[in-house]
Amino acid sequence: MNTPVFGSVHLGYVVIETDCFADWRRFGTDAIGMHRDDLDAGLMRFRLDDQECRFLLRRGPAEDVVATGWHIDDHTTFERIEARIRAHGVPVVEGTPEEATLRGVERLLRFPGPKGITQEIYTAPVKSAEPLTMLATGFVTGDSGMGHIAITSTRPAQIRGYFNTVFDARLTDYIDETISGVKLKIRFLRVNERHHSIAIAAVRGLPVDPVRTRVQHLNIQAATLDDVARSYQRVHELGFDMALSVGQHTNDKELSYYARTPSGFEWEVGWNPVVIDENTWQPSTHQGISVWGHTPVGQTIIDKLVQFRLGARSLVHPEITVSALSGPGIPDD
Template sequence: MITRPDIFGAARLGYLVVGSERLTDWHRFGADAVGLHVDELTRDALRLRLDDRECRFLVERGPREDVTAIGWEIDDHETFDVVLGRVRAAGLPISEGGAEEAALRGVDRLWRFPGPKGVATEVFTRARTTAAPLRMRTTAFVTGRSGLGHVAITTTRPEQLHTYWNTLLDLRLSDRITERVGPAKLAIRFLRSGPRHHSIALANVAGLRLDPVRTAVQHVNIEVARLDDLLASFHRVTELGFAMAWSVGQHTNDRELSYYCVTPSGFELEVGWNPVVITPELEATWEPGHYDAISLWGHTTVGARVATLMSGFQATVRSLREREETVPALSTIPRGVRR
């Protein structure tokens, strides 16, 4: 029986790349509403900072209005070789990013290969930091060993996407949530790469192969260090006229207090505070739970518009006739491999 090294804990979410034609709106949304540090690099690119990293979000001019790449930070070269070895063994193409691409992302070097739903997976080992002071309205964000935050993806193929991330990075299941939304059941699984409760969340409509979300990524999460910053940013987002998707509430599983607003590209940003941290002591005995609701309280819909509902309807219809990209080479466990 073939065994393989377990690299759980050696990778974390490092940065996200967004393609958008709405860079002016992104600047205002990031700096004035959410309270991030924004650097305008050129007329076609801006970066959002949360900490001493040069880049946490790169927004590049482009028509997609979506996340286009997810960058994962790998602890060391040995683990990096393991990850690339898995990709090569699956027969997937790997390309090294150019020097300009790496510089924009604030890393020394990066490698790229296909990811689910057409969002590229990028990996790197060394991020560039800067001593330049942060100019942001939020006091501080929680990153470090927990990484940037998490990404939530709606999918018609949850098992395949789950297998992709397990095969690649040995993510572990934190828990599951099943909640009825009207006549349908929404099933969500939460995968962690380290102490953060989850780095990837996968949501699907139970029993139905349909996807009601236009964007490849449903939402991205970032975590503030202080409750006051959460509430202040909530008010700024509202006062500046950006759409609020879900009001302040608390989740059942990770107990995070958060709200969800709509980015200029249409996917949501969750700003959260004080979630459960899976420490080494908790990790040693952690058993995945199952919850029957997403929230303990709050997280009510805010200002649902006909256009928003129609967009969801159109995405659902499209998902019924188009096959979702799951990267089959990494979404099937090879025979003879023990997991």
């Protein structure tokens, strides 16, 4: 019997590889307002709460997210997920004690994920006794996890199939959007009460990926509206690029803005998204990503040309998939 694991899975940490350590220190600490711990010249962590690590930054050339860590509620569910992956012939590797320590967990397993983003699972996060030192008053984590990741893909059905196979991810809803004449379909997947932990955007009718990085954006949820406003102001004052101005989404009703990180992908700071009631929720399709706002900031014709060039490049570099865990993919409902 394939016992469901939905509801016992939570986005726990993200690993980023970058050579822009000085810029990331200013971005994460002084602009976004997170707690920072400098481990050595090539390792840095950010905290959002009492968990020892929410973002691990290690020195390297990728300028991208390289791994996501998922907190699993208990050992029984952890072993159930491990058994699923092994049953599909996909290799599972135990992280070293040093790797677990860096991520602030007692033990972790890793396995391949879509777009080359390694997936890691753990059950026991290490809590820090050190008080938080940060500009924000707080962030919302807990049962909803620490936020969400959004990716662009030429294989959206396969990615949806992957997260369904591994975590029993459920479809929350869709958004249809047209940006600069390009039609997009965005799928939103949840693994717990958070409206979505994974968003997958695809260009309709064209097998192109217009984004250089593996992730399009990361999201964290601020505790108060004032935290969103103050961090938005700090991003501007410190000279970091703003991707999208403050706005409110059509589907999860989250009020947010998008800044551009030193590594190039975007960082969404949001507030007050809806919480899913599993007894009543029905998937639907929304037209446009925003009720209001979220207007592009500083986009030029050069930016658009770069995007088209990246899309063309994706035609000759096939997207990394994990076919054994994706199956035939899940078609749109």
